[in-house]
Amino acid sequence: MTADSPREFDVIVIGAGAVGENVADRVVRGGLTAVIIESELVGGECSYWACIPSKALLRPGSVLHAAQGIPGASQAITGTVDARAALKHRDWFTNNWQDGSQVEWLDSAGIELIRGRGRITGPREVQVDGLDGNSYALKAHHAVVVATGSTPTIPDIDGLTDVSFWTTRGATSAKEVPRRFVVLGGGVAGVELAQAFARLGSDVTIVARGRLLSSYPEEAAELVLAGLRADGVDVRLHTDVERVEKNDDGSLTVRLHGKSVRADQLLVASGRHPALSNLGLENVGVEPDNGKPLRLTTDASGLVEGPASDGTSGLWLYAAGDAAGKVLLTHQGKYEARATGDAIVARANGQLRGAPKPWSSWAHTANDYAIPSVVFTDPEVASVGLSLDQALLQGKNVTGVELPINVSGSQLHSPDYKGWAQMVVDEDRKVILGATFVGPGVAELLHSATIAIVGEVPLDRLWHAVPSYPTISEVWLRLLEKYGL
Secondary structure (H helix, E strand, O other): OOOOEEEEEEEEEEOOOOEEOOOOOOOOHHOOOOOEEEEEOEEHHHHHHHHHHHHHHHHHHHHHHHHOOOOOHHHHOOOOOOHHHHHHHHHHHHHHHHHHHHHHHHHHOOOOOEEEEEEEOOOOEEEEEEEOOEEEEEEEEEEEEEOOOOOOOOOOOHHHHHHOOEEEHHHHOOOOOOOOEEOOOHHHHHHHHHHHHHHHHEEEEEEEEOOOOOOOOOOHHHHHHHHHHOOEEEEOOOOOOEEEEEEOOOOOOEEEOOOEEOEEEEEEEOOOOEOOOOOHHHHHHHOOOOOOOOOOEEEOOOOOOOOOOOOOOOEEEEEEEHHOOOOOOHHHHHHHHHHHHHHHHHHHHHOOOOOOOOOOOOOHHHHHHHOOOEEEOOHHHHHHEEHHHHHHHHHEEEEEEEEEEHHHHHHHHOOOOOOOOOOEEEEEOOOOEEEEEOOOHHHHHHHHHHHHHHOOOOOOHOOOOOOOOOOOOHHHHHHHHOOOO
16 A cells, blocks of 8 residues: 555545535535545445435335225236336436446536545544555645444344344345345334335334334324235334344244244344444544443534644534434435535635524524424325424423324325324414324425424414315315314
């Protein structure tokens, strides 16, 4: 490995996923120079192993199921999902795990790419072990940004480390559909991939230590549970795994309390945590407390607290997206990235001193009020802001308005449509704090709720936002009517 002479940039970004790309793009648009470091594919987890391929695997089953529920269309359905064709479409959607087009975009945007592993060696200094065998010493004039994403959390289960299993990467890049598929975890990734593989032809079992989708209202989880069971998924809730064993025929046995489940493939979907190891953060004084896993503390612009200064300014280390550890969602990470990139430019130009004002272009304020999320199961779950239980736990003076989704638009969508909606109202300000929708096709309702929360639209003004007829969005009218408007 040879060492090149130090190279200088205004901003160094470690990680070329969606978050890193957006940070680099914003600083270059602001007139600064940027280099981005990536050891895997440019485009990151979402493009190749998470959001995109998982939704591509879910979509064929969702479309077929929707058609099967409509008179006139159902009579034309004579087959099941073609798993081979679905996997091929997934391959196309991920560009066959080739990042050439993303690299071309970086070049067109004026962002330099170094393929390799970056490690912070001092304030504003990064050493890169290049995949080409060379070593690169980089110096940042203004900022180093950690945008390294997250990595799966693997539970401490007896025997698990002795067997081969999938994390979400293995499932979303699968080359064939396993006959018997066991999913450990009842969170978003677990339920989405369980339903996807059930509809692709697997015999699926979910094992969850608690209930499904524990961060969502229980009414939402119950409808998703019913949808999974209708697809033949065996769901074991409030169940611990005692041990995992490999059998002589290559299959696995997952031992539960007094029972066992056989699997040809095992998916461990037990959550994720920020990918912060081997980044050299300890070299600038950023270390975990009392042996706990390292977590970064940032201000509203992504500025990391605690790094050493090079004698000029301590305002140089930033984190955005999953690496920052606040919200592990791609769209929210990209939102953080845009604000962080703009804040770096603003500080470089002397426009921003100290912490940014809430709701300014340099702040991630929405993280505290309106984080939209969608579970792309069938039925879908779409949620933003606080649920009723969350608001009450925070001591807020709120009213929850809840009802089944039963409007002309939902009946048009399917004669057997089953859905549920919840609106959480701040009684002191008469604005919406949160909304949750469950049912086929409800994901497209979510942005209207997000706008209402971020814009703090008063209920008496929201009453004048008339939903089109016949659409599922008519549920907004029903919620407001039930509230008393």
